[in-house]
Amino acid sequence: MSVLENRPNIYEGSRIPSPIPTAVIVDPEKHALEDILTINFGPNHPSTHGVLRLVVDLDGEMVAGISAVIGYLHTGFEKTMEQKTWWKCITYPERIDYVSFQVNELAFVLAIEKLLGIEVPRKATWMRMCLSELTRIHSHLVWLGTSALELGAISMFWYTFDDRDTTLDLFEMVCGTRMHTRYFQAGGLAEDIPEGFYAQAREWCKKMPKAIDEYEAILDRNAIWLKRTKGIGLLSTDDAIALGQSGPVLRASGVNWDLRKNMPYLAYDEVSFDVPVFPEGDVYARYRVHMEEMRESVRIVSQCLDRLEEMRGEPWIADDRKVVLPPREELHTSMESLIHHFKIVTEGYMVPEGEVYQCVESPRGEFGVYVVSDGGPKPWRVKFRAPSFVALQATATCMTDAAIADMIAIIGSLDGVMGEVDR
């Protein structure tokens, strides 16, 4: 199936507001004459997934005007990273989108490697894929739990967070920490994969599809859930592309686009998986995409495990002493190694001059990193293309003819993580 072959007819024409594509402004005359109520939704409202503030003009129950205000969680990550050496910077992207930590780290590490031109061992590539997919499932579980919670399905939250916990157990086993692992290094992985990981991960792979079936059993025949998601928050194919949407939002608008398939990185061209596409363009379609993606991710994880088990004993990080820390045991016997260790830790490694844009398919869509190096040990400029920053631009378009209660469902379905939006 080609990318834009079947354009579903979600609605006629474009619904992107004009002149500002991201805000619906109420006519001032109407505002003065009619009973329009302006309310602040957020920034501390629990269903804004963080600190999103929406200024909403209400005409009764219906939303007449809306504009999103962001920046409450701005922490200056990009400025901070300009002051840190490349290898210290690796910890920052994880904290930008704290739900898809490993995928963000991957994008940044791939960007460094692109500039360095360093070869990565295949074991590291496959483990990166494995952990990226685990992160995707983790992120989707958090999304599912919180979004369903906001629409009243409270029990979902407990079920998904239970399974999220077992997913994080796998991270803990491999990396020592449950989130923000710093496990990917320029050149490969920080440490070898522990022996017990395979068995535990296989157990998890067996359990997970059943768990996803259970979630669907809770939601798919729930009349309230269906009423509140079907036909709500429509976004047509053309509008989604014009507004730069990516990931589940784009695929729920009928676009068969996934960077893992269309512009493969790592070894995604060597695993078999399907890209779920739904043509309805509503909240329900986005929910369907998330559910199917979790199933596909489980498939990828088990294929990665098959390959990784064959690679026991292989190196997990490149043997480049100018970039990669030497093995700990060598420091006691080799002066060279000690010097290399000292240089990398104090000064950091030098990254050749250049600029690259590296993107990966994060759970929320296209997560891109644009980095500029002047040849020194610190990045000259780092910019993150955050998918949820872009997703929130579609709020105004999705809110056409929506009631205030639909807003909760729509904001949830766009899956904004405010840490990533505000950076």
Place this chain on the structure above:
Amino acid sequence: MTTYEGVPGLVEMTGSHGETTLVVDAARIVEACMFIRDELGFNFLSDLTPTDYLGWGSRGVSGYIGTPAGRDMHGPGTQGLARVPDAKPKRFAVNYHALRLADDPVRVRLQAWLDDGEEIDSVVPVWPTADWFEREAWDMFGIVFRGHPNLVRILMEDDWEGHPLRKDYPIGGEPVRFSGEE
């Protein structure tokens, strides 16, 4: 293979790391964007971001021992650069990362150069998704996008002074609010 010869205002085309960069005359940026969208099929704007090159190349070149100004042993990365990086034409580069979202996907980077105080036309009419990107660029770098429908700060507060991602913006110099000493 995509050819970029007809792009309006094309100054230079470079390729590195498997990426194509088109340097475009800043005065004709909207024309160039319209062209690549309509003629070459770049229907998707991935990212729009400026870079400030103030002080580019002044970190010093050195041999093993240190910079001409001496070496600060307390700071990491003070060994200096192995070579002076290539000079840049102006202070700011505005980068447009466009993508052809189709069966034959291609990425391209459009780059327009600006000096401090120079303005550039907004590409919101070409790609509506540029709205927030341009607001962020204004907020962080102080670059004015002519014709933008709503060019106000997006991440910083409305009354913030200065543009934080400029290289001459101090670190740690922002006023501390609610410090208890007032």
